[in-house]
Amino acid sequence: MTTSLQRPVGNAGQPSTLRHVDSFEIQPPTAPQPNGVPRSAWARSHRRVSRWxxxxxxxxxxxxxxxxxxxxxxxxxxxxxxxxxxxxxxxxxxxxxxxxxxxxxxxxxxxxxxxxxxxxxxxxxxxxxxxxxxxxxxxxxxxxxxxxxxxxxxxxxxxxxxxxxxxxxxxxxxxxxxxxxxxxxxAGQAAQQVVLVGTLPEALEVYKAVSRSPAAGLIPVAIHLTDGYAAARGLETPIPVYAGRDVLSLVREVGGDTIAVCGSASTEPGELRRLAWQLEGSGVDLIVAPQLTDIAGPRVHIRPIEGLPLLHVEEPTLSGPALLAKNLLDRLAAGLGLLLLIPLFVTISVAIRLSDPGPVFFRQPRVGHEGRTFRVWKFRTMYVDAEQRLAGLVDQNETDGMLFKIKEDPRVFAAGRFLRASSLDELPQLINVLWGEMSLVGPRPLPADDGDFLGDVRRRLLVRPGITGLWQVSGRSDLSWDEAVRLDLYYVDNWSLAYDLSILWRTVGVVLARKGAY
Incomplete structure (x- = not known):
């Protein structure tokens, strides 16, 4: 006898709603699936399920x-x-x-x-x-x-x-x-319908990761628990949860075409190999999501030893010729950019002085590379008494962590709103890049309120902060603090010159769309 969680199966192509797992029923065992298929590719009885x-x-x-x-x-x-x-x-x-x-x-x-x-x-x-x-x-x-x-x-x-x-x-x-x-x-089309196999925390972690990127074309439609229904009983899950079922039968039942084995579920001796055998000729894809999160492909290499595929994880490249090339390109681009942008700087300066008498630039202490403090250059977008009015607005903060953001901040004058929406207020940071305090691409420099970052946040200081970064092109102020930190740490662990160029290219689209800027 086998057990399964008694939950209705929704349309695989539609967004799922939260389901409360609180009951199960006994079901008869399903017929075992044969291991292996005829070796000839022409003898396959099933074509690949995913046809997009x-x-x-x-x-x-x-x-x-x-x-x-x-x-x-x-x-x-x-x-x-x-x-x-x-x-x-x-x-x-x-x-x-x-x-x-x-x-x-x-x-x-x-x-x-x-x-x-x-x-x-x-x-x-x-x-x-x-x-x-x-x-x-x-x-x-x-x-x-x-x-x-x-x-x-x-x-x-x-x-x-x-x-x-x-x-x-x-x-x-x-x-x-x-x-x-x-x-x-x-439309949620042209994607693979995925059944996640593993423990509930591991499956939900993979669900969260693939759901953050709809463009990846992976839509989780169900979770199959490897540790029994008790692990999920009484918990809310975004997609249906099952246990004690034949995985291939479950995939066909929920309309899936891909199985993703999550975390420790892939470490059971022989289980993953037998699952791969079972899927041969079925037209169902098999994905393995190991417990290596936020590590990019170039750092992971498979080195088989006596039939055992070992994943070798290289250290992040935080020094060497690539970093030297990055620093040289940063300073050359910053110097050229400052020369070409002189007319724009003059125009913005006049607009700021007409909006509110006071200094054109705003300089604030920020924490930079290896914890060194520097003063960042920005065009002033707030009234001169903004710091004095901050205490009365603390309870209106719309973000978390070490940031303070309000979409309709009353301290920002009209020209300042345009500068923020278009990100033009960030252009003077080219001066910081020219002086070697910042980079064109990197984690955003955070205020140096106490001069000390604790926990994982300190890892951001291994590289120079940037004018733009993975945080900015992924949502900017719309992201939570935890998500922003995760993206910054991902950049630190996986940066490359090609990745920097990709982020710079994505920055153009984000700035034009004015997404998350306020």
């Missing part, structure tokens, strides 16, 4: 072909010059190579580099890295064929066509990703 990727990949194929053909067409003038020196008088053959064989070659190389692998589509940088590697492979292949056949073509022409094709493919995939993310956020 098939039309998406078909669209990507068409877009990639169109992008490569467009790149050839844009270089048509150069192609005409190249054709004049081509070692054949057959113009049809030349255009066949340029507009048919070369685009097909692009698609074949993209496919062989995993650029259509559904595991890398829609999230992360792997998709773009694979497109870039494919571009290098195509360039190398074309160069080899040209050299081997002693073909006389313009290097500039070929380079323009190949580089243009790669850039257009990257741009097309970026646009496709935006559309995919919009569909996932607004």
């Amino acid at each position: 990727h098939r039309p998406y990949i078909a669209i990507l194929l068409l877009m990639d072909l169109a992008a490569t053909v467009l790149a050839s067409w844009l270089a048509s003038t150069e192609f005409e010059q190249a054709r004049a020196g081509f070692q054949t008088s057959n113009a049809t053959w030349f255009y066949t190579v340029s507009y048919l064989l070369l685009p097909l070659g692009w698609v074949i190389v993209l496919w062989s580099n995993g650029a259509y692998d559904r595991r890398y589509l829609g999230l992360g940088t792997d998709e773009f890295k694979r497109v870039t590697r494919a571009g290098v492979a195509v360039a190398a292949s074309v160069s080899f064929v040209t050299f081997a056949t002693n073909t006389d073509v313009s290097r500039l022409t070929v380079g323009t066509a190949l580089l243009g094709a790669m850039l257009l493919v990257l741009f097309a995939r970026y646009l496709a990703r935006i559309v995919l993310h919009t569909i996932r956020r607004r």
